[in-house]
Amino acid sequence: MRHAHTDETLSAPSLQPPNPAEKGSNMKNITVKYGVDSITKQVEDDFTFGDLQDSDAFKAALGFGDRTKALVDGIEQDRATVIPANATVRLETAANTKA
Amino acid sequence: METTEIILRENGTLTERVIRERDLSVGPAVLDALTESVTRPLRNVLSLADWGVVHANVGLDDTLWSVRLDRIPLHARFRLINNVLVPAFDSSSDLELPLVWHAPKEVRLALVVRTEPAAVGVRISGNWLFACDAADRGYRLPLPNLHDDCLVCTGDFNREHASGAACVSASVEQFRKSKWNADLMRTVEKSQQFFRFQPGDDSFTTLPIEATDWTTLCDKVSTSIMERVIL
Secondary structure, eight states: OHHHHHHHHHTSTTOOOOOHHHHHTTEEEEEEEETTEEEEEEEETTOBHHHHHHOHHHHHHHOOOSOEEEEETTEEOOTTSBOOTTOEEEEEEOOOOOO | OEEEEEEEOTTSOEEEEEEEOOOOOOOHHHHHHHTTTOOEEEEEEEEETTTEEEEEEEOSSOEEEEEEESEEEEEEEEEEETTEEEEOTTOSSSEEEEEEEEOOTTSEEEEEEEEEEOSSSEEEEEEEEEEEOTTOOEEEOSOSSBOTTOBBOOOSOOOEESSHHHHHHHHHHHHHHOBOOSTTOOOHHHHHHHSOEEEOSSOEEEOOOSSSSGGGGSEEEOOTTGGGOOO
8 A cells, every 4th residue: 555655656747746645644643552651653554453563663662572462442453454543552462372 | 200291393393202211220230241341459458477468459250469579489490600699490400499589679579369269269360470660560570480471380289269368378389389490481591690699608698680770681561460460
């Protein structure tokens, strides 16, 4: 989706710079909580729960590791699901099994 | 009670509105359903000899007991490195000692016991060990026998007791006497920076953690259990 938007902008006959309002519409705010810490950040429109769980930027800011689960209103979310705009996502440490 | 109202609307229509009211009998099951996810913190519920006070977080289906620890019994194998005794959990040849690690005050430890109703009495459904900083962030200590979510691999012990208090006592006693082995072990280097002892003539003194910030040796955790811990 991101690439399609970029191609469309560059292929415009006038080669005008992208409309700031249009560019803004490809971003969304999400709030992520991990324990007592939380962060609100702007991410791309197609940002998924899996993208969040793998994001080095969010990991560095909140201190979570590789094994997490993402919840919205207490319901665990699939990694492939796109995070709704303005959603509050709660990340929890996922339990591992005994080695 | 029933009330009938006749309404004359602006367009000339007459409308009859019947309002019926009755008091609902809200039984315990309805209240339980409405408060399913509500938990109540209760401080200073129990006092455990040699350990201290125990707080409880009471839910509809379970109770979480938080035992504030000032020490961790570390019955494990130890190795002397540069005159400092450090754990060697995966060793089979080093000396086995029942040492006690005393936590510095900035490391706030909680042993958590979850109990649930059983057919007869109460059943222990999990034990967790959390370390917390001053801002109540939860951490997994650099210890083996701990899952990622800080669930303690306790080994077998009697999990059904007559009361919640007996479950807490049994869990603490199991925690006290269990040996630490290499199950769920990650890197021993962090353990050896965290748990350090100075051998003396007839005792072992806990040495400071070998890091400016102790949390850098731990993994930050966030779980629904951690949220209910009371320190």
